[in-house]
Amino acid sequence: MSSRDQILSRVRAALAPLPRRAPLPEWDRELVRVRQAQTAADPWIPFAARLRSVSGTPLTAVSDLVALLARSGWRRGYCDPVAWPALAPAFPRDFQVETAFDRTRVDDYQFGITVAAGAIAETGTLVLSDQVTSARLAALAPWVHVALLRREQIFPDITAAVTALPDDPNIIWCTGPSKTADVEGILIEGVHGPGVQVALLVG
Amino acid sequence: MPNQPLDQFAARLPAEQRASVYQSTKGTHEKRTQLLFDQFADPDRLRQIAGEIKQHVVENLDTYLPAVEAKLRANGAQVHWAATGEEACAAVLRIMQARGARRMVKAKTMVSEEIGLAHYLEERGLEALETDLGEFIVQIDHDHPSHIVRPIIHKNRREIAASFEREGLGAYNDDPETITRRARQFLRHKYLQADVGLTGANFLSVESGRIVLVTNEGNSRFCLAATRCHIALIGIEKLVPRDRDLGLLLNLLGRSGTAQPLTVYTEFISGPRRPGQPDGPEEMHVVFVDNGRTDVLATECRDILRCIRCGACLNVCPVYRQASGHAYRSVYPGPVGAVLSPLLAQGNFAALADLPKASSLCGACNEVCPVNIPIPDLLLRLRAKGKEEGAPLASAGAPPMGAWALLASQPTAWKAALAGGKLLNYIPAKLLPVPALRAWESRRSLPEWRGGEFRRWLRARRRAAERKPAP
C-alpha cells in the first residue's frame, strides 16, 4: 500500500467510530469587526494612520519620497519599469535607478520601488502579488521598499481582503518593516526584509 | 527534592533565565489579552467559532485531504505523502536529489523540527540552513528551541554574541541590533546560493489550495524569492475549509501568538511561479506528514489536532513560566506539548507520561487558546492512559496513596483518622513524617484541620429528613 493510501485509510478508520461529525459553522463577518474601526470617507486616512503605528511610512507626494531618500543618502535603487516613466522626472540626476533587478548584486540596491496590488486599512498592510509587483526580490532585498498604491485599492479589513484574493500563485501581505524580537524580546526592524516600508499614494 | 522530571528541570534553571522567561511570556500574554478585548466585542466567541471550524476539519479529514490534494495538483504543485518522519525526510531528500540540489534554506517549521529534517540532510552531506534568526542561533549552537514561537527565549544576548564570534560572524558584540544585521548580511547570500526553499504552512485552504505562511522577519519570503524549488512540509491537520475562514483565523493568530493584529508577512502561495515571472520557484512540492497524527485522530484527544501553534498556552502557563521549554524534552513544550508530545511519541508514550501531570489544571491554556482546545480535559484523559498503561512516570512525584486507600476503605479507621487529624493543628509541619506535607508547608501554610465536618453535616441532614413527616 502506498503511503498515501495508508494515511487515508488510517484517517478513515480513525473517524469511522464517530457517531456524528462536527458541522462547519457559519460565521458573521461582524464577529471580526474591530471596534472603533475608523470609517473615513477617504480610506487612505485610516490606512496611513495604521501604517504609521506599525512603523511604516505613508507618503502622498513623489517629492516627499525623493526628499526622504536623499536625506538618508539612498540614491541607488530599482524601480518597476511600468512605474518609472511617471516617477523619473521627480528624481534628481544623481540618483541611479535601474529598471531590471540584478540578483547577483542585491546589496547594490538601497531602495526598491514596486507597484502594490492592494492594501488593508485596518492593519496598515500592503498587498503585493506576482502579477502586479513584478520582482519579488526587489520588494524584499533593498533596505527601503516603496509600494505605489492607489486609493481605490484599499480594502477596509482582513476579511474583505481575504475574500478578494486575486488569482495569482503568490500574494504577500506586508505590514510594516520586517522585524524580530528573538534576541531578549527586543524589537529590531529590518531583519531579512526592508527596514523601511513606504506606501506612496499615486493616481 | 522535587521528583517529577519537570520539577528537576525547573530546579536547575538559572534564576536569570527563569526571570526572563517569566517576564517575556507574561508580557506577551498581557498584551495579547488587552489587544483582543480592546479590539473585539466578543473575542471568546471568535475563539469558539475558530475552534468549531478546526474541529470540523479534523473530523472530516477523510474528505478534505483528497480534495485539497486534487486542488494542489490542479494548481501545479506536486503532492507527496509521508506516513512517518523518516518517510518525510526521505521524500525531501528524493526531491533534492532529482534536481541535483545541494543547498536548502529553511523557514521556521515545527514539523521539520519534529522529524529532524536538517540533521537528516546534513548527515547525507546536504546543507540545510535555518533562516529564522532564533532558529539560526539554535542551529549554530546545536541546541533545541524552547518555545514554539520564540525559539531562543532561553538565551541571552551575551551567549548569542559569543556564538556569533565563534562562528566567524564578527568580533564579539552583544548589541541585539548588531546581531540582527550580521545575520541579515550572512543569510541573504545564502538564500541566493540555495537551490531549494523549505517552508511549513500555517494553514492550507481546501477551497483554493492556497498555503498560508505567517512570519515577521521576511525569511520565508526570501526563501521563496531566491530559490527555484519550493518544498512545503505540512502536517495533515493544517487544513482550513474555505479562504473566508482564513479571515477569522488570521485575525486570531497574530494577536494570540505575538500580540500583533497581523504579523508582518502573510503569504498566500498556490503554486509555482507563472512563466515570465522573474523570481520564485518554478517547482512546488507539498509533503503531507502523518507521523503519528492519525493515531491521535483515533483517540479521544483528537481535539489537540486543531492547534495552530500560536504559543499562547505556553505564555500563560504557570508551569511553563517556571520550567521553560527544554523541561518538556520534546519539540512541543508547554500545555500543547504536554498533550501532543506523549501522543506523537508513539511507542515512547511512557517516556513522556509525566507531562500530562505537569499541570495544575488551572484552565488558563484553554481560556487563551484561539481554537478553544479543552487542554485540561485532554490532560486528564492522558493521565488516565498513563495509569492504565502502568507507565512509572505517570505516577512520578505523586504522594503514595496506599495509606489513604486503606483508610478510605475502612469506615472505622477513617473515623479515627479524622479525629486524630486534629493533632495537625498543634504539631509544626516540619516535624511531620509525610514528605509531601513537609514540602507543601515549606512554601505555604496548611489550612486548619476540620476533618469530619462533612459527616456531621450529612448526619444532621438525615436526622432532619427523618423528623419530617412523610408527605
Ligand code: SF4
Ligand atoms: S494549543 Fe491553542 S494556545 Fe496552545 S499553541 Fe495550540 S492553538 Fe495556541
